Amino acid sequence: MRVAGEYTIEAPPERVWEALMDPEVLAGTLPGFKSLEEVAENVFEGSLALGVGPVQGRFNGKLSLKELQPPSSYRLHLDGRGAPGFVDGEGEVKLEASPEGTTLLYDVEVTVGGKIAGVGQRMLEMVSRTLTKQALDRLSKAIVAATE
Amino acid sequence: MTDTPYFGRRVPRNEDATLLTGRAQFIDDVDLPDMLHVAFWRSDFAHARITGVDLSAVRARPDVVAAYVADDLGDIWGPGPLLVPPPPIEDIVFHERCQVPLARDRVLHAGEPVVAIVATSRYAAEDALEDVRVDLEPIDAVVDLHAALEQDAPVLHEGLDSNLAAHCVQQKGNYEEASANAELVLERRFHYDRGASAAIENRGVVANWDDSNGKLTIWDTTQAPIPIRNGLAGLYGLAERQVDVIAPFIGGGFGPKIMMFYPEEVVVPWIAMQLGRPVKWIEDRSENFYATTQERSQIHDAKVAFDADGRILGVHDVFLHDTGAYDPYGLTVAINAQCTLLGCYDVPAYYSEFTAVFTNRPIVTPVRGAGRQHGVFVMERMLDLAARELDIDRVEIRRRNYLAPDDFPHDHGLVYQDFSSLTYDSGNYAPALERAAEMIDFPAWRDGGREEAHAAGAHEGVGIVSYVEGTGIGPYEGARVSIDPSGEVHVATGVGTQGQGHYTTLAQIVADAVGADVARVHVVTGDTREFNWGTGTFASRGAVVAGHACHAAGMAVREKIVECAATHFGVDGESLELGAGKVTVAAEPDRSITLGDLASLANPLRGAVVPGTEPGLEATAYFGPARGATASGVHAMRDCCRPGDVRRADPRLRCGA
Amino acid sequence: MKPPVFEYHAPGSTDEALALLGEHAWEAKILAGGQSLVPAMNFRLASPAILIDINGVDELSGIETAADGSLRIGAMTRQNVVESSDQVRAAAPLLHKAMPWIAHPQIRARGTLGGSIAHADPAAELPAVMLALGAEFHARGPSGERAIPADEFFFGLLMTALAPDEMLTAISIPAQAPRSGTAFVEFARRHGDYALAGVAVTLTLGSDGTCESAALGLLSVSEAPMLAVQAASALVGTAVELSDAEGAAELAAGEIDPTGDLHASADYRRHLVRVLVRRAVVEARAGIEDRG
Known part of the structure; x- marks a missing residue:
């Protein structure tokens, strides 16, 4: 499943980049993350409770950032596993300066397996849309709040 | 048999009263004191390397009794048996790779079990699944059949x-x-x-080890209890007589329950032996989609x-x-x-x-x-x-x-x-084809009916196929028929039953052979305590092969009945008539004896059983066909796809050869 | 497929249920018919620590017809009771028509009207029907009762305007206006499956014979059930001819942003909406003529 789109944040790319590299900001904005620890350079681990409405699952997640080109792009790999199944994502994030501040472009190929994929198949794309929007809204708010 | 009061006729089914009043025992109805419950941790990945398993949190749970990985299984760990070797075909290539009880180094399909957890309830066992830590390194999954054979495909x-x-x-x-x-x-x-x-009923295994008599009893949703018993006895180092496999009422077989030596079938009885307590595992619907x-x-x-x-x-x-x-x-x-x-x-x-x-x-x-x-x-x-x-x-x-x-x-x-030659024993296909074509009025459809329907806004289609099916294969089945002094007739055969109606069809065969009322013929299938020679129910062979064995055993008992009654009445055997549970002297209808009384006479407490004869009215017989039987049929259908206007749905005809 | 441990409460009244909910809001789930919640718990995809079973709260069930002909249906009213209700058939024919499309009879025998609405599954029939009916939902919480119009209720995927300590208690449905017609159509691979797309329509004609108002509720084409607002307003003022239905269908297909899954791609869902809206509008319009 491809999760791709763009999102406008009212802050310059440098500021957005900084936030994206900060485990504290990420933990506060990525949905479900309880904590996020940098276990190696640009590799973050944490446990997360992901879900929508009453449907929730606990995962152990690992986020690796690669090919960093500050402040314009990086590639990411997300590996989440837990009792409900697994989520594996590989893709790219790009930041482009825009009149409003920054356009964040994301394009991630996501593989979901296990129970969530079997039982929740019909909702997977909706869930990923909902969670992505949640994450970007929170990220934007956090950046804008910090800038103000 | 010239006269068959039951065979080939409609009779009320012997098993229905039991089924409809909820007294039929299915696998999950087996409930033993002190029983433990098993849940399996299964891989979500279709292909992965196992680099570590940590069960410390699982074992620390108060309601978990035991947890096992492949290395805990000792000698019973290893590939299961090859159930059917490759047929003797020139230059055939076959690589045997059979499933293991618990995956050790690699998982090769989603649903392959890695850990078995034993707990005081299935709920507790499933709770513990969440504490299992298996480190898996995913490998690219091989799914596409052509890509699987490419040089760069993961092997x-x-x-x-x-x-x-x-x-x-x-x-x-x-x-x-x-x-x-x-x-x-x-x-x-x-x-x-x-x-x-x-199937409506998923798989399940219940096992109990009785230390007092060294017996292992296994209730298993198998279509083939005897091969399972023999295989498991060998695997566990037990004599075949130490193991009983009981296939109770089973809610559908359809092949996957034949005789797989599934991981659960191998591990659950072993756990019962290890722990000295009865153990149950019932497959849930989620497991059924990838573990069966x-x-x-x-x-x-x-x-x-x-x-x-x-x-x-x-x-x-x-x-x-x-x-x-x-x-x-x-x-x-x-x-x-x-x-x-x-x-x-x-x-x-x-x-x-x-x-x-x-x-x-x-x-x-x-x-x-x-x-x-x-x-x-x-x-x-x-x-x-x-x-x-x-x-x-x-x-x-x-x-x-x-x-x-x-x-x-x-x-x-x-x-x-x-393994025998593909030989059709007999056949005459055209009459079935003609009949089927007539039933759907194929000529009318062909000669304008289709266009007419189309003009009226409907798309009318026809499907017509014929086929030959090799069924009723060997090697053999057996049956034992015995008549009780009460007059009840007991039949035991080795095949399992998964809803085929064997309790009636086999009873019909035996009732005709011994002249009994079909409702008084009691059939036991799939219970090695009752009969322990045979193969199983699959390939449309139950009625053909076990049915023949039942007939042979019934006819052998009939001979004993006739001989015993002839002696009793002092008449010639040919002057006797059998039917309705008694033997009558044909010319003198007042002179008759019930099968029950005859059974008592055949098992005297005083006097001698004539040397060279056997006591009782009982016989065992076997049947093995040289090759499978050939069946054929035609399916025809004419259907209209205008919603809600199915003109002729599914008139089907199936003709035997 | 066994649920994890949970604490179970079976209150006998709405007040008691609300007190429990107030105490445990974030950890608790209300158990109504259980046709979505219980499977989710058995799959361990939902693991509420506390379950508040309101099946014993009799005051939450029942159908009342008010003097103005409108309906007030208790949230715990079983779907099969709604399905066979003459009151519902008379006042809200659209709801009556849609009921058989919900899953299977066994599920409708347990499932409740309020449970399906509060769960807000995007593929469910009832939320889309409620949007097309202009229904109003009554919720009770610590600060009393409030009424939430259907079009302000569904927020996102399985998300509603209900606060965690609020409970849906009843649903009000206005009586169908004179010279109105309705239709419910959906497409599923097999009857009873989650629909790949579906449409609920209400049309009302004015005295001049043109469309005075229209509402089109769509299901299974976005994260939440939605109204096809542009399509509906395009119908207003027309005679609702086939070409008008086609125009509305085209607009509806344009105002959705569906997702794809194993059963239907986003493009196919868009196609279905185009076909289903046209059929539904034609059927609703024809229904008015049938009634004279």
Whole structure:
């Protein structure tokens, strides 16, 4: 499943980049993350409770950032596993300066397996849309709040 | 038998009262004191390397009694048995790779179990699953049958340099020569996708080890309890007589329950022996979708050569068969597809080549048809396509290609799944075809009915197919028939029952043989305590093979009845009549004796049993056919796809040979 | 497929249920018919620590017809009771028509009207029907009762305007206006499956015979059930001829942003909406003529 789109944040790319590299900001904005620890350079681990409405699952997640080109792009790999199944994502994030501040472009190929994929198949794309929007809204708010 | 009051007639089913009043014992009804419950941790990944397992948190849970990984299983860990070796076909290649009780180094399909957890309830066992830590390194999954054979595909099994599981060519005549002057050669690719059988009752195993008599009792949803008993006894180092396998009422078999030595079937009884407590595992519906064997996926590349009259000159079919992660059932499904493709038709030249492929999908074993329908589909589609190309109607092109009634027995010169030659014992196909065509009024559809319907806004379609099915294969089954002094007749046979109605059909056979009331004939199936020789219920063989054995045992008892009654009445055996549970002197209707009284007479407390005879009215007999029986049939359907206006839905006709 | 441990409460009244909910809001789930919640718990995809079973709260069930002909249906009213209710058939024919499309009879025998609405599954029939009916939902919480119009209720995927300590208690449905017609159509691979797309329509004609108002509820084409607002307003003022239905269908297909899954791609869902809206509008319009 491809999760791709763009999102406008009212802050310059440098500021957005900084936030994206900060485990504290990420933990506060990525949905479900309880904590996020940098276990190696640009590799973050944490446990997360992901879900929508009453449907929730606990995962152990690992986020690796690669090919960093500050402040314009990086590639990411997300590996989440837990009792409900697994989520594996590989893709790219790009930041482009825009009149409003920054356009964040994301394009991630996501593989979901296990129970969530079997039982929740019909909702997977909706869930990923909902969670992505949640994450970007929170990220934007956090950046804008910090800038103000 | 000249007179059959029961066989072939409608009778109330013996098992219905038990089933309808909820007294039938299904596997989850087995409830033993102090019983423990098992849940399996299964891989979500289809293909992965296991780099570590941590069960410390699981074992620390108060309601968890034990947890096992592959290395804990000791001597019982290892690949399961090859259930059906490859048939004796020249140059056949077969790589045996059977499933293991718990995956140790690699998981090869989603749903493959890695850990077994034993707890005080299934709830507690499932709670503990969440504490299992298995480190898995995913490997690219092999799913596509063509890609699986590419050089760069990840290879599933160690010791093999590709995912090729088997390769087999069978042919008769010479396709190239036969097709050289063909009017029409059709070439098509056919995809057959995966399917799961989804019985109403999932699988389950309950096991109990009794230390006081050294006996292991296993309740198992198997179609073949005797082979399971024998195999498990060998695996556990027990004598066969120390193990009993009971297949209770089973809510549907359809093949996957045949005799798999599934991981759960091997591990659960072993746990009961380890812990000295009864243990239960019931497969839930989620597990059923990936832990139970499946079937179907094949890709056929077929060519059929026809002459101008639509007669088949030759068939050339090359196919890939998906065997899943392991191949414990050998090549039965693929051989069935190969041998059933020829159908009812006179095919002078046939070239069939298949390659079985290991993939990271659940294991393939026979499921409902066991590969036969794949072959039928290829041939019947090709005939429909040829009919269109050559402007012959679809009924006619089949009729033209049928083997003639005097062509039988017809030896195709191929080796069938039961290792004997693919020989049709008998057949007469045209009458069934004509009857089916008449039932759907095929001529009316052909001669304008279709266009007429279309003009009225409906798309009316016709489907008509014929097929031959090899059924009732060996090796053998047995049965014991005995008459109780109460007059009740008891029949025991080794095959399992999964809803076929054996309690009635086998009783009908025996009731006629011994002259009893069918309702007083009590059949026991699938319980090694009662009968422990035989194979199982599959390949449409229960009624054919076990039915014959029941008949033979019933007739042997009949002889004893006659002999005993003749002595009792002081008359000649031929002057006696059997029926309605008694024996009567035909010429003197007042002189009769019930079967029960006769059974008492046959087992005297004083006096002698005549030397050379046996006490009681009891006999055991066996039946083994030289080869499978041939059945054939035609399915026809005329249907209209205007919503809510199905004009003639599913008038089907199935005729035996 | 066994649920994890949970604490179970079975209150006998709405007040008692609300007190429990107030105490445990974030950890608790209300158990109504259980046709979505219980499977999710058995799959361990939902693991509420506390379950408040309101099946014993009799005052939450029942159908009342008010003097103005409108309906007030208790949230715990079983779907099969709604399906066979003459009151519902008379006042809200659209709801009556849609009921048989919900899953299977066994599920409708347990499932409740309020449970399906509060769960807000995007593929469910009832939320889309409620949007097309202009229904109003009554919720009770610590600060009393409030009424939430259907079009302000569904927020996102399985998300509603209900606060965690609020409970849906009843649903009000206005009586169908004179010279109105309705239709419900959906497409599923097999009857009873989650629909790939579906449409609920209400049309009302004015005295001049043109469309005075229209509402089109769509299901299974976005994260939440939605109204096809542009399509509906395009119908207003027309005679609702086939070409008008086609125009509305085209607009509806344009105002959705569906997702794809194993059963239907986003493009196919868009196609279905185009076909289903046209059929539904034609059927609703024809229904008015049938009634004279």
